[in-house]
Amino acid sequence: MSHQNLSNSFRxxxxxxxxxxxxxxYAQQFDYNTVVAPEGQRPASFEDYLVQLAYxxxxxxxxxxxxxxxxxxxxxxxxxxxxxxxxxxxxxxEVSLTNxxxxxxxxxxxxxxxxxxxxxxxxxxxxxxKRKRKIEEIDVLVKDMENNQHKMMIRAExxxxxxxxxxxxxxxxxxxKAEEDARNTHQVSQQRFxxxxxxxxxxxxxxxxxxxxxxxxxxxxxxxxLAIIAVEEMIGIKWESAKKAxxxxxK
Numbered sequence: 001m002s003h004q005n006l007s008n009s010f011r012x013x014x015x016x017x018x019x020x021x022x023x024x025x026y027a028q029q030f031d032y033n034t035v036v037a038p039e040g041q042r043p044a045s046f047e048d049y050l051v052q053l054a055y056x057x058x059x060x061x062x063x064x065x066x067x068x069x070x071x072x073x074x075x076x077x078x079x080x081x082x083x084x085x086x087x088x089x090x091x092x093x094e095v096s097l098t099n100x101x102x103x104x105x106x107x108x109x110x111x112x113x114x115x116x117x118x119x120x121x122x123x124x125x126x127x128x129x130k131r132k133r134k135i136e137e138i139d140v141l142v143k144d145m146e147n148n149q150h151k152m153m154i155r156a157e158x159x160x161x162x163x164x165x166x167x168x169x170x171x172x173x174x175x176x177k178a179e180e181d182a183r184n185t186h187q188v189s190q191q192r193f194x195x196x197x198x199x200x201x202x203x204x205x206x207x208x209x210x211x212x213x214x215x216x217x218x219x220x221x222x223x224x225x226l227a228i229i230a231v232e233e234m235i236g237i238k239w240e241s242a243k244k245a246x247x248x249x250x251k
Contacts, residue, residue, distance in 0.1 A: 057236025
């Protein structure tokens, strides 16, 4: 391939990339309000309601809000910082002023002006203050990004803990059913053993299965309580209070 053809190929490739790039950038835009529903807005689902609670009641959310407020105040201060370098001067021509006041003299020497006002400011103050303000404005944007990252972490952790709670609830249902089956088998085994229709080994095995089923059911109940504690830690309110909202989302 000649050098000219190769150059033309690169131009075509670059032009194609420019056509695709705007749509690619647009596709990458993300609305962080979909991560956590804004305060005052009704979440789309019960899960989103839990995420909203977790975000609003998180101390870190309030810390980030305070830090952003500080940065915004810093931006405002930078707008007027140049005034700190503004200096005023006031000079009085004492000799001329004395001669003016002494009206009895005819040969008074008076030099004007009798007083002089002056002001000065460093030219660097304007440029430096503008640069500092830009830095502070970037810090505000950084706080916004930190808050967005916080939203994503809150959502991920809240959803994970809620799913663990749902799993624990379903596990308890299965283990409760398994315990009922084991109890029924144990009762039948006891009756058959009394009727001499079952030997001791089989009866003990049925009794052991029933005991294991009871232990697993108790363990599942504990897992539910631990999962509830973990969810409450995220959302900041009692699980019973949060559950009342679930019915509204089922309607």
